[in-house]
Amino acid sequence: MLASWYEDQGPAADVLHVGELPDPSPGPGEVRVRVTVSGVNPGDTKKRRGWLGSSMPHPRVIPHSDAAGAIDAVGAGVGARRVGQRVWVHGAQSYRPFGTAAQYTVVPDHQAVPLPDHLSDELGASLGIPGITAHRTVFADGPVDGQLVLVHGVLGGVGSLAAQLAHWAGATVIATVRRTADLDHIDPAVVSHAVALDTGDPAVAIRSYAPRGVDRIIEVALSDNADLDNAVAANNAVIAAYATR
Template identity: 40%
Template sequence: MRAAVFPETGPASVLRLVDRDLPLAAAGEVRVRIVLSAVNPTDTGTRAGRGVPDGVAPPRVPNQDGAGVVDALGEGVSDLEPGDRVWVWDAGYGRANGTAQEYLVLPRHQVVRMNDDVPFEVGADLGIPALTAHRCLTLVADGPARLAPGALDGRTVLVAGGAGAVGNAAIQLAKWAGATVLTTVSSKEKAALALAAGADAVIDYREEDVAARVRELSPGGPHVIVEVNTANLDLDLDVIAPGGNIAIYVGGKFSVPSFKAMLKNVSLDFVLTYTTSPEEKANAVAAVAEAANAGAFRVGEEAGLPIIRFPLDRVAEAHEAVENHAVGKVVIEVTAP
């Protein structure tokens, strides 16, 4: 089988296409034929040597997320069948084999069945972005541990960067759960994408006074803020509702105006989906799977997330596209659907 490998960390040019033996599914495992492998910033970071440390050294196959078809079942796996459409999560975290290869073996719990009408493009986008979004949306003290229809009824969510992959997932998940969703973007083009994703209101932070606009749209303030930029913390504390939560899912350094946060009894949480607890991860996977099978997740420009495709033999270009901040979801076509 074909696999993309980086024998050492470095720029995208270190990626090589090699032939490997077909892996066997051991007890409790599932072999998946990968149709689409998704590329996230965390994947390019791992390849470059600045990713989340997981104790695994090169050579490695990159990419955490993907979608495909069940190919073989290990002993004891009885609730899936060959041919089932599935998505996978954290495929390359703590192991050397990610989704940029034709066949991949994973423990059963990391292989999630999806309905036959769910596109592979949706499945490939459900790992890092959607699981991160779910955790961000469930951190507020009096909120749900697991999203479901109606779980966020009456609540307002502010999503920073609504045209990004996590921002898009957060908008769609929050709307599915019943929230009113506001989002910020940096251009008219990105505003159109965020509206297509389902946001109730979009604020162009380069053209508008964000704080004034948020107060106009949500006088009591958003209950949850999904934050992609640590530089926004002052603004977030200005507009957030008393008792609200700010969830930050990017790295960075900043100072906290603690008295401002204290006045509102605001909580601030940092989110990395890899290291959430087993219960938190199980809740996220279950909710995201339910939402996907209900048709709540959509992709493509008409859904606010353009799909940017590369064949497997151009895996380095796919990684470079993410590093160059491509707007949309970068996927690698590994095998035919």
């Protein structure tokens, strides 16, 4: 199969290889997916660079944990009915050496989730790390029905999914974007009110929509937004932070 891999950590141009590797075979309880789209996440590049002193977890790593494709082979204990099924994949390179930057990837059966026909492969490949992260930021400690939820960075992968999940769950979603020009890209069916961080006083703008404060903040840049979050959080609010500098 054609694949990309690295055997040393460092800049992509120095350590990434592209070439032929043996096709993998699924073991017991596993499926093999013919990859059509491989999803790239910040964690993939951080592991490859050796971020925060991390070391090579395996002698050779095929990066990327997320993907979309179709199951073309199954291991013992997995029903043959899964062969041919369109799926989205998560966690392919989480604690495992070979991810989805290849024509084929092998994962445990439950990590290849059926992908409905009306959804694209591109969407499927974005559901793993961003989707699971978004779900945890919204629901980790219970339902959000009736709450005011502030989503920072709502146009990002995690932020956009978190906003949709919160909206579907009955919350009122307030969102921020970095620039005024980005406001045109907000989906008004999901976001009730949006604030650009580059104009005026964002805290005052948010408080105009949430006079008593917001109940939950989905935070992409905790170190940057700590003062803003403090200014708009209601009593007993939750800040669910998934990133910081």
